Amino acid sequence: MRHLKRNAKLGRKGAHRNAMLANMVCSLITHKRVTTTLAKAKAVRPVAEKMVTLGKKGSIHHRRLAVSRLHQEDAVKTLFTEIAPQFETRQGGYTRIIKLGERRGDASSMAIIEFVEAGSPQGADSKGSKSKSKAKATKPAKAEVAAEEADTATAQAPEEVEEQAQPADQEPQASDVSAEETPDSGSEDTSKKTDS
Amino acid sequence: MGVPKRKPSRSAQRKRRASNSVLHLPQLSVCPECAAPYVPHRVCPSCGQYKGKQVVNIESYG
Numbered sequence: 001m002r003h004l005k006r007n008a009k010l011g012r013k014g015a016h017r018n019a020m021l022a023n024m025v026c027s028l029i030t031h032k033r034v035t036t037t038l039a040k041a042k043a044v045r046p047v048a049e050k051m052v053t054l055g056k057k058g059s060i061h062h063r064r065l066a067v068s069r070l071h072q073e074d075a076v077k078t079l080f081t082e083i084a085p086q087f088e089t090r091q092g093g094y095t096r097i098i099k100l101g102e103r104r105g106d107a108s109s110m111a112i113i114e115f116v117e118a119g120s121p122q123g124a125d126s127k128g129s130k131s132k133s134k135a136k137a138t139k140p141a142k143a144e145v146a147a148e149e150a151d152t153a154t155a156q157a158p159e160e161v162e163e164q165a166q167p168a169d170q171e172p173q174a175s176d177v178s179a180e181e182t183p184d185s186g187s188e189d190t191s192k193k194t195d196s
Numbered sequence: 197m198g199v200p201k202r203k204p205s206r207s208a209q210r211k212r213r214a215s216n217s218v219l220h221l222p223q224l225s226v227c228p229e230c231a232a233p234y235v236p237h238r239v240c241p242s243c244g245q246y247k248g249k250q251v252v253n254i255e256s257y258g
Contacts, residue, residue, distance in 0.1 A: 098239060098246055098251055099237055099238045099239070100238060100239050100252065101235060101238045101239065101241060112239075112251065112252070
């Protein structure tokens with residue numbers, strides 16, 4: 001009987017599930033922040049916290065235990081050298097799950113899982129800059145409004161403004177290439193440049 | 197075995213069925229940052245903030 005078995009099955013057999021959880025923990029370690037379904041985030045959390053506990057112990061034995069669970073030595077290295085030292089004074093509760101609401105398409109509840117300590121915004125930065133560049137290509141006016149909001153809103157705002165500057169630097173290069181090929185599209189690109 | 201003494205009236209039958217098909221709207225709060233409605237304990241979908249922190253860049257979910 002399935003009494004007191006609390007682990008989520010996630011529609012997978014045990015080996016498949018363990019492999020997926022290991023991969024997700026490695027993604028969390030490398031990116032500091034992962035957007036996934038709420039069920040998977042809740043399943044990842046205990047594994048991730050146990051790995052941080054191993055990282056805090058820090059011996060070669062614990063390092064091997066972490067590798068045997070995660071199968072990715074580079075991720076274990078960043079875990080032991082960068083992430084675990086941040087949590088030396090914290091006794092558990094190393095990760096945070098933030099609920100996002102339902103996903104379009106299958107209406108599954110989504111969530112962000114991230115490390116609690118200060119290193120966490122890194123993943124958000126890379127993600128933000130990627131999406132910002134896309135948003136700028138289509139609707140630059142909206143991005144400007146978002147930048148103004150970010151200025152007033154929070155303490156993280158200065159970082160985000162810097163991110164916006166980066167894609168703007170990259171964009172003219174791409175438009176220069178297209179300008180050499182077709183003069184018509186080049187004129188559109190210059191107008192975009194003035195907008196941004 | 198216990199057996200119903202009366203056939204349920206049409207009213208009772210309809211009330212029973214209607215109560216199972218009522219649609220409930222989600223209980224919404226007003227975002228303290230942007231004053232848009234949002235579901236409690238979730239990230240605000242219009243400004244991307246949660247508990248006063250910028251959690252999500254909204255452009256990526258537009």
